[in-house]
Amino acid sequence: MNTVQDGRQLNALLAMATVPKMTPLKWRQLLDELAITPTTLIYGNNLSLLDKAMQHHIEVLRRRIAWDKVDLALKWQRESEAHTIICSEHHHWPEGFQSLTSPPLVLFCHGNVQLLSxxxxxxxxxxxxxxxxxxxxxxxxxxxxxxxxxxxxxxxxxxxxxxxxxxxxxxxxxxxxxxxxxxxxxxxxxxxxxxxxxxxxxxxxxxxxxxxxxxxxxxxxxxxxxxxxxxxxxxxxxxxxxxxxxxxxxxxxxxxxxxxxxxxxxxxxxxxxxxxxxxxxxxxxxxxxxxxxxxxxxxxxxxxxxxxEEKSKDENLATDKLLDSVEFDVTSVDTIAERSALPVSEVVAALIEYELRDLVAPVPGGYVKLRGK
Missing domain, CATH: 3.40.50.450 (Rossmann fold)
Incomplete structure (x- = not known):
């Protein structure tokens, strides 16, 4: 995989991606059949070595390119340094895409493109x-x-x-x-x-x-x-x-x-x-x-x-009978009070405190315990 992305090839791939009913898989099959690059396919002038039927096919595909869409994509890229359009030549192109039968021709990226690697x-x-x-x-x-x-x-x-x-x-x-x-x-x-x-x-x-x-x-x-x-x-x-x-x-x-x-x-x-x-x-x-x-x-x-596992002293203290009375499924306040043998007023006050510490969460019908608490 090259470390430098060829701008002309990227433009050719963008052009290819605008052609209706031509999937990435169909394009790659055509490129493999002809043993040529996207740049040659889109911009090449010398296609005389191909038979007339294939020459005609390529000419038809070229006429269907929406160059206004290519211009729109390049304009988007110029709008911000955080905007990047990449193709398979780019050194951060995901290697995992090699497993796909029809990987994308290009990716539009906004942000830290290095994360792809x-x-x-x-x-x-x-x-x-x-x-x-x-x-x-x-x-x-x-x-x-x-x-x-x-x-x-x-x-x-x-x-x-x-x-x-x-x-x-x-x-x-x-x-x-x-x-x-x-x-x-x-x-x-x-x-x-x-x-x-x-x-x-x-x-x-x-x-x-x-x-x-x-x-x-x-x-x-x-x-x-x-x-x-x-x-x-x-x-x-x-x-x-x-x-x-x-x-x-x-x-x-x-x-x-x-x-x-x-x-x-x-x-x-x-x-x-x-x-x-x-x-x-x-x-x-x-x-x-x-x-x-x-x-x-x-x-x-x-x-x-x-x-x-990073629990403060207060959080460890919260592993008491009341908190144990709250399940990961919806548990009513009355059920919590009954299990903990505490007045409803004390239960409500404790639940509010636990909610602030992200130990429980209120839901319709009562409370649920949050995972790992």
Missing amino acids: RPQIAIVGSRRASVSGLAVASDIAANLSQHGICVTSGLAAGIDAAAHKGALEHPGRTIAFLGTGPDITYPHRHAKLRLSILEHDGLLVSEFWPGTPPRRHHFPQRNRLIAAISTGTLVVEATINSGTLITANMAADLGRDVFAVPGNIANPVTEGCHFLIQQGAKLVVCAKDILEEIACLPPLTNSAPFRS
Whole structure:
């Protein structure tokens, strides 16, 4: 892989990417058949060695190039030093894309493009995650990033967002692959999270052109990139027929590790995780389970302690009968009072204190205990 990206070849690839109905796979098959470079295919004048049918085919393809879109892409790149368009020649082009049958021709990157070369774990899951599921994703992401792993996800609501937020505890530790153009935020309520990722030396990546809105078919395309670039994919809460399981299956098909967090067997949102574990995914309860499996770092005994183990004296004091009365599923205040044998007024006061210390979280119907507390 070259360390210097040829600007003329990049422009040729951008031009190729604008041609309707020509997928990256079809382009690469054509290039292999002709044994020529993208630059020659798009700009070359001497095609006399080709038969007339192929010459005509190439001329038709050239006429279908949307040069205005190429200009739009290059304009976007010039708008900021943080905007970069890369192709397979770039020295930070993800090596994992070699496993894809149809890798993108170009990537639009906003932020620290060097992250594409870092060791990565994808964290994905339900958009309608539980409070405890969000806490799990955030906690594991924080611990992975603490140990030098880049956390990759899709900026979606739920588990994706929690994973990005957890990784942000350590700058330069998260990548968000988008199902829109690089200049579009989806969902819109994640505008602040998007900005935070950029402010913390993170990266936003898309194979879609600037200005491209979200479309249903974009997200499976995005997910294949997440699966390919990562050493392994961790699933935190997913229903049995969810897109998350499709991503996990993509990762497995590409020869990547698949990890899953178990949960309540009566909760449909964890059914997909249990299915993956039955199919051979590694059961994960903390980041250490992942780090030991991928074996990309020194033994953890010499590493910094995990966040979930870093408890203050006050937090240790919180492991009392009242806190033990709160479950990871919804527990009513009356049930907590009954189990702890304390007046409801004292229970409410204690729960408020625990909430401020992120030991519990209020939910409709009562409280849930947060993971690792």
